Amino acid sequence: MSTVVVILIIVVAALVAFFLIRTAAAKKRTQQTARLQTDAKRDDAVHHREQAERSRTDAAVAEERAKRQQAEAELHEQRANAREREVGDN
Secondary structure (H helix, E strand, C coil): CHHHHHHHHHHHHHHHHHHHHHHHHHHHHHHHHHHHHHHHHHHHHHHHHHHHHHHHHHHHHHHHHHHHHHHHHHHHHHHHHHHHHHHHHC
16 A cells, blocks of 8 residues: 555656646746747837838928928029019010
């Protein structure tokens, strides 16, 4: 009977060890997954910030281009007025 008890204790201890190891491995995988998800979210945030900065830069360039075109249009308008005055004086 004592041999059966020893074998039973060994089997139960092995099963407990197996489940503890399995639980620890599952917890480690869960933590790795959480870490990867956090890293992915951080990378996504960085990407969106970079896109926002590019958009702001593009908008600033477009605004500057529009100002130059407006100034050029006003210059052409002034020249047209000057030419019309020259023609009107003759």
